Amino acid sequence: MLDDMNPGRVQKAPENFLDREGIHRAAREAREGRRDFIRAAFASAAAAVGGAALAAQPAGKGDPAILELPEHSRGLGQPVALEGYGKPSKHEANVQRRRSPGLTQTTQASVSFAPLQSLFGIVTPSGLHFERHHQGWWDIDPSRHRLMINGMVKASKVFTMDELMRLPSVSRFHFIECGANTGMEWGNVAVPTCQYTHGMLSCSEFTGVPLVTLLEMAGADFKKGRFLLAEGADGSSMTRTIPMSLVESGEVLVAYGQNGEMLRPEQGYPLRLVVPGVQGVSWVKYLRRIEVGDQPYGTKDESVHYVDLLPDGTHRQYTSIQECKSVVTTPSGGQMLLDKGFYSISGLAWSGRGKVTRVDVSVDGGRNWREARLQGPVMSKCLTRFSLDWDWDGKPALVQSRATDETGYVQPSYRELRAVRGTRSIYHNNAIQSWMVEESGEVKNVQLG
Amino acid sequence: MLDDMNPGRVQKAPENFLDREGIHRAAREAREGRRDFIRAAFASAAAAVGGAALAAQPAGKGDPAILELPEHSRGLGQPVALEGYGKPSKHEANVQRRRSPGLTQTTQASVSFAPLQSLFGIVTPSGLHFERHHQGWWDIDPSRHRLMINGMVKASKVFTMDELMRLPSVSRFHFIECGANTGMEWGNVAVPTCQYTHGMLSCSEFTGVPLVTLLEMAGADFKKGRFLLAEGADGSSMTRTIPMSLVESGEVLVAYGQNGEMLRPEQGYPLRLVVPGVQGVSWVKYLRRIEVGDQPYGTKDESVHYVDLLPDGTHRQYTSIQECKSVVTTPSGGQMLLDKGFYSISGLAWSGRGKVTRVDVSVDGGRNWREARLQGPVMSKCLTRFSLDWDWDGKPALVQSRATDETGYVQPSYRELRAVRGTRSIYHNNAIQSWMVEESGEVKNVQLG
Numbered sequence: 001m002l003d004d005m006n007p008g009r010v011q012k013a014p015e016n017f018l019d020r021e022g023i024h025r026a027a028r029e030a031r032e033g034r035r036d037f038i039r040a041a042f043a044s045a046a047a048a049v050g051g052a053a054l055a056a057q058p059a060g061k062g063d064p065a066i067l068e069l070p071e072h073s074r075g076l077g078q079p080v081a082l083e084g085y086g087k088p089s090k091h092e093a094n095v096q097r098r099r100s101p102g103l104t105q106t107t108q109a110s111v112s113f114a115p116l117q118s119l120f121g122i123v124t125p126s127g128l129h130f131e132r133h134h135q136g137w138w139d140i141d142p143s144r145h146r147l148m149i150n151g152m153v154k155a156s157k158v159f160t161m162d163e164l165m166r167l168p169s170v171s172r173f174h175f176i177e178c179g180a181n182t183g184m185e186w187g188n189v190a191v192p193t194c195q196y197t198h199g200m201l202s203c204s205e206f207t208g209v210p211l212v213t214l215l216e217m218a219g220a221d222f223k224k225g226r227f228l229l230a231e232g233a234d235g236s237s238m239t240r241t242i243p244m245s246l247v248e249s250g251e252v253l254v255a256y257g258q259n260g261e262m263l264r265p266e267q268g269y270p271l272r273l274v275v276p277g278v279q280g281v282s283w284v285k286y287l288r289r290i291e292v293g294d295q296p297y298g299t300k301d302e303s304v305h306y307v308d309l310l311p312d313g314t315h316r317q318y319t320s321i322q323e324c325k326s327v328v329t330t331p332s333g334g335q336m337l338l339d340k341g342f343y344s345i346s347g348l349a350w351s352g353r354g355k356v357t358r359v360d361v362s363v364d365g366g367r368n369w370r371e372a373r374l375q376g377p378v379m380s381k382c383l384t385r386f387s388l389d390w391d392w393d394g395k396p397a398l399v400q401s402r403a404t405d406e407t408g409y410v411q412p413s414y415r416e417l418r419a420v421r422g423t424r425s426i427y428h429n430n431a432i433q434s435w436m437v438e439e440s441g442e443v444k445n446v447q448l449g
Numbered sequence: 450m451l452d453d454m455n456p457g458r459v460q461k462a463p464e465n466f467l468d469r470e471g472i473h474r475a476a477r478e479a480r481e482g483r484r485d486f487i488r489a490a491f492a493s494a495a496a497a498v499g500g501a502a503l504a505a506q507p508a509g510k511g512d513p514a515i516l517e518l519p520e521h522s523r524g525l526g527q528p529v530a531l532e533g534y535g536k537p538s539k540h541e542a543n544v545q546r547r548r549s550p551g552l553t554q555t556t557q558a559s560v561s562f563a564p565l566q567s568l569f570g571i572v573t574p575s576g577l578h579f580e581r582h583h584q585g586w587w588d589i590d591p592s593r594h595r596l597m598i599n600g601m602v603k604a605s606k607v608f609t610m611d612e613l614m615r616l617p618s619v620s621r622f623h624f625i626e627c628g629a630n631t632g633m634e635w636g637n638v639a640v641p642t643c644q645y646t647h648g649m650l651s652c653s654e655f656t657g658v659p660l661v662t663l664l665e666m667a668g669a670d671f672k673k674g675r676f677l678l679a680e681g682a683d684g685s686s687m688t689r690t691i692p693m694s695l696v697e698s699g700e701v702l703v704a705y706g707q708n709g710e711m712l713r714p715e716q717g718y719p720l721r722l723v724v725p726g727v728q729g730v731s732w733v734k735y736l737r738r739i740e741v742g743d744q745p746y747g748t749k750d751e752s753v754h755y756v757d758l759l760p761d762g763t764h765r766q767y768t769s770i771q772e773c774k775s776v777v778t779t780p781s782g783g784q785m786l787l788d789k790g791f792y793s794i795s796g797l798a799w800s801g802r803g804k805v806t807r808v809d810v811s812v813d814g815g816r817n818w819r820e821a822r823l824q825g826p827v828m829s830k831c832l833t834r835f836s837l838d839w840d841w842d843g844k845p846a847l848v849q850s851r852a853t854d855e856t857g858y859v860q861p862s863y864r865e866l867r868a869v870r871g872t873r874s875i876y877h878n879n880a881i882q883s884w885m886v887e888e889s890g891e892v893k894n895v896q897l898g
Contacts, residue, residue: 030611070593072735073682077585079556080715084545085537085576089588089718092711096533107528120656120706121620123572127534128710136526139538144519162479168793171570171824171834207569234521257569259708261577262541266529269538286521344617375620377826385620 027336027441088127094118097128100196103184108136109236111178113199116329116348121375122173122383124202126259131266132178132200132280134236140286142262142270145233147214147254151291154219161270164209165256171207172253172276173382175350177322179279179306182429190445193334197433197445198327201348203383206274207257210250215292222248225292229299230273233288239299240282241318242275244292251276251381254287276381277352278320279427281306311422322352324411325430326359326386326403337441340394345372346387351405355379358404359386365398365434365448366413372401397437398446414447476785476890537576543567546577549645552633557585558685560627562648565778565797570824571622571832573651575708580715581627581649581729583685589735591711591719594682596663596703600740603668610719613658614705620656621702621725622831624799626771628728628755631878639894642783646882646894647776650797652832655723656706659699660739667741671697674741678748679722682737688748689731690767691724693741700725700830703736725830726801727769728876730755760871771801773860774879775808775835775852786890789843794821795836800854804828807853808835814847814883814897815862821850846886847895863896 088095097112104110114130131137142161150156178200184191191197215222225244232238246252253274256263263269268285275282281301296302296318308316326349331337345363349356355378360369372386386401403411414431421428436446537544546561553559563579580586591610599605627649633640640646664671674693681687695701702723705712712718717734724731730750745751745767757765775798780786794812798805804827809818821835835850852860863880870877885895 070589070682072587072589072684073686074684076557077582077587077683078714079585080559080580080582081546081548081556081561082586083576084547086546086578086713086715087576088534088710089591089712089714091588091591091718095710097530097535098533099530107530108525110529112530119709120618121654121709123654123709125708125710126574127532127536129535131529133526133529136528137531138521138526139540140519140521142538142540162787166790166792168836168838169569169795173826205570205572233519234526235523237522259574260568260570260572261537261544261574263538264535265527265538266535269540338611341615343615346618377622377828379826387617389617 023334023336027338030338095128097130097199098195100191109134111180111200113195114202115195116199116201116327117194117332117335119329120385122203122348122385123259124204126204126261126264126267129202129204129264129267130178130200133266134238135234137266138234138286139265140233140270145270145288147271147287148289149214149218149220149292150289151229151293152221152225153215153292157214157218159214161256164254164271167209167213169207169209169257170253171205171257173203173205173379174274174276175201175203175381175383176280176283177201177325177350179281179320179322179427182431182433183426185431185447186423186425186429188423188447190447191333192445194327194329194332194433197333200280201350201383204258205260206253206255208253208255208274211247211252211254211273211290212250214254214290215247220292224294227293227296229289229291229293229297230282230284230287231289231291232268232284233286238281238284238301239297240284240301241296241299242273242282246275246278277322277354279306279322282320306427308421308427309424311424319428322350323428323430324351324353324356324403324405324409325349326356326401326411327433328361328399328401328435331399331437331443332435333443333445335443337392337437337443339441340392343390343392344387345390345399346385347401349374349384349386349401349403350382351403351407351409352381353409354381354406356384356403357406359384360402360404361386361388362400362402363390363397366400366432369402392437394439396439398448399435399437400432402432472783472785476787479787544577546579546648547644549640558583560629560649562644563651564644565648565650565776566643566781566784568778569834571652571797571834572708573653575653575710575713575716578651578653578713578716579627579649582683582715583687584683586715587683587735588714589682589719594719594737596720596736597738598663598667598669598741599738600678600742601670601674602664602741606663606667608663610705613703613720616658616662618656618658618706619702620654620706622652622654622828623723623725624650624652624830624832625729625732626650626774626799628730628769628771628876631880631882632875634880634882634896635872635874635878637872637896639896640782641894643776643778643781643882646782649729650799650832653707654709655702655704657702657704657723660696660701660703660722661699663703663739664696664741669741673743676742676745678738678740678742678746679731679733679736680738680740681717681733682735687730687733687750688746689733689750690745690748691722691731695724695727726771726803728755728771731769755876757870757876758873760873768877771799772877772879773800773802773805773852773854773858774798775805775850775860776882777810777848777850777884780848780886780892781884782892782894784892786841786886786892788890789841792839792841793836794839794848795834796850798823798833798835798850798852799831800852800856800858801830802858803830803855805833805852806855808833809851809853810835810837811849811851812839812846815849815881818851841886843888845888847897848884848886849881851881
């Protein structure tokens with residue numbers, strides 16, 4: 001998707017990703033006992049806001065205020081239903097999805113990244129879900145929205161939202177990853193935080209109607225009609241070919257629900273396609289039409305965009321499955337370890353081909369590996385949280401994770417990936433990520449050859 | 450928890466729960482083809498807001514506007530990261546947690562209910578999580594918050610949030626239900642919607658440190674110290690006894706994460722106890738202290754409140770496990786079925802004793818039952834979504850669900866429950882709920898003896 005960005009500009013390190021000074025100031029105050037460096041290992045990864053927010057209420061040793069009962073233990077608090085729809089704590093204002101400074105020329109054909117370094121478990125709060133729009137987002141009136149099924153069918157059908165929502169639905173947890181996630185790393189840019197290296201990744205419980213149900217209702221020709229065109233209603237007229245083989249399994253959903261409520265406008269409200277394991281661009285938002293056809297459609301969004309430039313100058317097309325991948329989110333770039341001692345290394349692993357079966361973690365740049373714990377339930381084409389105990393001796397360390405999926409596929413190193421794919425791609429980078437922990441405790445993104 | 454409410458007043462049907470006129474108006478317009486009755490079966494359950502919102506943009510047959518390309522297919526939409534933390538669609542403004550009118554005398558010692566009738570899957574969006582506060586909620590500064598472990602331990606310990614968050618954590622999906630959920634139904638009140646009958650129920654992915662880890666660090670006396678006191682930092686000084694046996698399994702968490710992000714202030718930010726399967730009051734919010742002791746503490750919140758008045762005039766105390774229970778959320782009270790034909794009956798089942806193994810659904814008031822589909826993954830002490838196909842013939846129907854858990858326990862009827870417990874309780878009502886679908890399509894709460 002990052003085709004809006006000028007590849008020439010990407011080679012220089014992006015600016016303003018990180019308020020390094022703010023982090024150092026907060027760490028210094030914490031070490032001096034003037035404040036609890038809240039979420040130490042988790043320190044603000046884009047701290048321009050965070051520095052200020054974190055420093056707002058210095059407290060701790062020697063502060064007479066701490067000897068008194070705090071106001072919240074004496075007073076009357078806020079009422080129930082103060083807001084019919086609640087919000088995060090004001091102390092979490094720094095946990096935001098963020099646009100990458102200078103990455104795209106407009107903010108409508110652009111992307112915002114989920115703050116992976118601040119998240120727990122596998123569910124991405126819908127308010128922090130990454131965004132990728134080709135022509136901006138809309139809040140479409142669902143009472144006027146329609147979905148058409150046409151092409152190689154007995155009778156074209158048009159569904160209202162009412163009609164769709166009366167049909168049998170399923171709910172499933174799946175990750176969605178933009179094909180361009182980690183795209184800046186192809187060129188050795190080493191974007192400083194995992195929000196920017198891996199944050200075009202989110203995971204939700206999706207609810208919707210299996211697309212195969214709608215195709216059956218329209219009398220689709222499953223024998224000849226081996227391809228589907230999915231079309232969105234927004235101005236970008238996003239169109240993608242979906243192989244019928246994916247749909248027949250029942251996995252592909254026409255979804256209206258996400259994490260218990262209706263889809264968010266930025267995620268395609270009121271209707272989006274959910275294509276588990278496949279790159280995000282195929283999860284067509286504002287879905288208005290599915291056409292059944294007998295060959296791939298070769299749309300602009302798949303023949304020109306979302307293709308991989310290979311070392312021999314040709315393009316690899318129609319590569320849409322997101323291969324097995326993982327990233328350590330704690331510790332990760334932009335964070336700071338305050339002192340040596342125990343840490344719980346934690347991260348996310350996923351595969352577009354099924355379940356993650358194993359994650360190994362190295363703290364010495366891949367010389368030695370230890371098997372991490374996987375947090376259940378481990379679900380197919382879903383994020384899996386892993387963790388590993390680590391006693392940091394205060395010396396420089398190189399932290400990596402390497403995931404394996406149920407097909408036996410093992411996440412490659414940059415060396416292995418580049419041997420096949422070169423360095424000029426934008427999409428489909430699933431290489432092992434390396435974070436350097438320096439003696440100062442500062443964590444930086446480094447690329448090993 | 451509803452001890453703030455005057456039991457005498459509960460016997461009359463609450464007012465303002467439902468804008469019945471608004472629902473009828475919207476249904477009439479939909480039948481006349483003037484609008485898509487969005488979420489027909491899901492129609493607004495508290496429609497004062499909804500009526501207006503739904504009627505805002507009439508469209509459909511004969512409307513010339515629909516023949517033009519809508520603005521969202523022509524124009525440039527909203528930019529990425531317009532808000533660092535996103536919000537639901539403006540068309541979903543009616544989906545709110547709501548205070549029950551007149552139920553409590555103050556809004557700080559009160560409750561708001563989750564809109565179960567509008568939710569999908571099992572995850573409750575944190576913004577719609579039910580609330581129960583005893584003295585209002587607070588947004589506590591986490592850099593000043595502390596957790597003390599004391600009592601029968603080798604050395605008392607005080608943890609900062611930093612220290613807690615460096616420890617190994619786990620993430621698990623669990624339901625939380627207020628012991629008073631469905632409390633108004635004891636007295637045959639028949640509150641009109643499932644938001645008010647069952648909405649003191651939510652489900653999240655919680656992340657935190659197993660409490661047993663902290664007890665081990667403090668050198669707790671696990672042999673003699675068979676009980677724990679959990680204490681909150683807010684003005685209500687909520688205190689509850691937790692049996693050590695529950696904690697030793699590793700299930701009880703000192704949690705800071707909920708659905709991927711930090712706890713919400715209304716849910717105890719920055720720290721709450723998670724006691725899977727046990728009523729919500731034991732999930733102490735703003736957790737500041739755990740004391741290890743050798744006998745139950747008999748606190749005000751467990752000896753006087755949260756007890757069950759039995760027919761013989763005695764109180765049943767220390768009953769904290771939430772027994773197996775279920776409720777149909779679609780169709781449910783306050784909704785309206787626009788016409789006969791196919792519907793997908795859907796609902797939620799849960800058990801404080803483990804996994805739900807089976808849900809049966811009846812549409813004739815319990816004379817005949819059919820087994821519902823359970824949506825996986827089915828997790829222990831977690832909500833399970835069930836569904837069943839139903840072809841409504843347009844005649845009056847009585848819709849019920851009956852859950853069974855892995856212990857073999859079967860959710861009781863009101864007749865069975867009242868034979869043992871009488872009708873004067875507030876807490877621990879897990880009886881089978883009945884929704885009457887009238888010929889008009891209107892769905893009402895009725896109680897079968």
